[in-house]
Amino acid sequence: xxDVFDKTKRSRRRVKIFQFSLLALLVLAxxxxxxxxxYYVFSPGLAEAxxxxxxxxxxxxxxxxxxxLTSVYVTYADNIYDFIGALMIPHHQVLSVKxxxxxxxxxxxxxxxxxxxxxxxxxxxxxxxxYLHKPYRLANQGVTVIALDEKENPASPLxxxxxxxxxxxxxxxxxxxxxxxxxxxxxxxxxxVDVLRSGKVRHLQMHTVSLSEGAAKPHxxxxxxxxxxxxxxxxxxxxxxxxxxxxxxxxxxxxLEIINQLAPTDLTRGYxxxxxxxxxxxxxxxxxxxxxHKVIAAVNAGASYMFVPADRAPGDTNEAHALAEVKxxxxxxxxxxxxxxxxxxxxxxxxxxxxxxx
Numbered sequence: 444x445x446d447v448f449d450k451t452k453r454s455r456r457r458v459k460i461f462q463f464s465l466l467a468l469l470v471l472a473x474x475x476x477x478x479x480x481x482y483y484v485f486s487p488g489l490a491e492a493x494x495x496x497x498x499x500x501x502x503x504x505x506x507x508x509x510x511x512l513t514s515v516y517v518t519y520a521d522n523i524y525d526f527i528g529a530l531m532i533p534h535h536q537v538l539s540v541k542x543x544x545x546x547x548x549x550x551x552x553x554x555x556x557x558x559x560x561x562x563x564x565x566x567x568x569x570x571x572x573x574y575l576h577k578p579y580r581l582a583n584q585g586v587t588v589i590a591l592d593e594k595e596n597p598a599s600p601l602x603x604x605x606x607x608x609x610x611x612x613x614x615x616x617x618x619x620x621x622x623x624x625x626x627x628x629x630x631x632x633x634x635x636v637d638v639l640r641s642g643k644v645r646h647l648q649m650h651t652v653s654l655s656e657g658a659a660k661p662h663x664x665x666x667x668x669x670x671x672x673x674x675x676x677x678x679x680x681x682x683x684x685x686x687x688x689x690x691x692x693x694x695x696x697x698x699l700e701i702i703n704q705l706a707p708t709d710l711t712r713g714y715x716x717x718x719x720x721x722x723x724x725x726x727x728x729x730x731x732x733x734x735x736h737k738v739i740a741a742v743n744a745g746a747s748y749m750f751v752p753a754d755r756a757p758g759d760t761n762e763a764h765a766l767a768e769v770k771x772x773x774x775x776x777x778x779x780x781x782x783x784x785x786x787x788x789x790x791x792x793x794x795x796x797x798x799x800x801x
Contacts, residue, residue, distance in 0.1 A: 566722055
């Protein structure tokens with residue numbers, strides 16, 4: 444009788460232990476949903492037509508095909524399930540926050556990406572007008588505040604996006620000019636600063652600060668990350684509206700679209716032509732991130748060809764990775780590595796026009 448009682452007691456204890464363990468696992472599973480991880484998940488984004496984004500005054504947009512810029516979809520690995528899922532899904536990649544942003548705060552990294560997009564537009568315009576031998580002029584408008592260094596100057600009245608116009612009534616046109624003005628001031632003095640904010644000029648009062656981080660010796664500053672604000676003046680003004688896109692990797696495709704809207708012939712030749720690559724004002728194409736994801740985006744959009752940056756220097760991988768992705772997955776797209784804008788245009792000019800299908 445006692446044996447039966449003991450067995451029943453032990454059985455009930457096992458059930459309770461099992462129930463407690465199951466409850467603990469459920470609690471841990473729920474808690475894991477809300478523990479953010481320091482990782483990003485990268486996956487194929489979209490291949491979007493460039494023509495609706497770029498408008499050239501005096502140009503035309505009657506191309507039979509289309510140029511397409513490619514993007515990468517980036518999300519946070521909000522929890523362990525996102526992380527594990529990304530490792531299992533094809534064409535998804537997990538990178539640490541430090542690998543992506545270099546240890547910069549997210550807000551600063553995003554602001555730098557936005558500035559890089561604005562600079563990419565200017566460089567793309569200059570490269571296109573240089574290729575076409577059309578006259579243009581660059582006008583320095585001031586210095587843009589990319590971000591604030593709140594540790595150095597927590598009381599600063601400046602905001603990211605402000606364009607510095609003058610300091611103590613001295614006109615500021617370049618970053619070098621700003622540094623020259625600040626070099627003549629002591630830390631902690633009150634100064635007047637005129638900025639352009641949301642289209643309106645604002646008159647601000649603030650104090651200079653002593654900056655020492657990363658410098659050989661302390662110097663006077665404002666506690667900001669500055670960048671040059673430049674406008675392109677030409678007979679054919681260009682508008683590039685990118686919405687939420689940021690970063691510099693669409694530069695090549697912007698240049699091609701500008702040229703196509705001003706050229707007498709249709710460079711698309713009737714094809715869907717995707718591409719990626721930074722471009723500088725001399726028309727040199729540079730490496731980008733996420734090229735394999737962008738190849739998939741181009742294929743998903745039905746592109747026949749895709750421009751990618753050629754691998755020229757040690758450490759360059761865009762060309763190799765794009766070709767490897769096409770070979771690995773047997774993708775129906777032709778990868779075209781280019782080093783310059785001129786090479787891309789030359790390839791397009793040699794393409795036979797696509798035959799119309801009925």
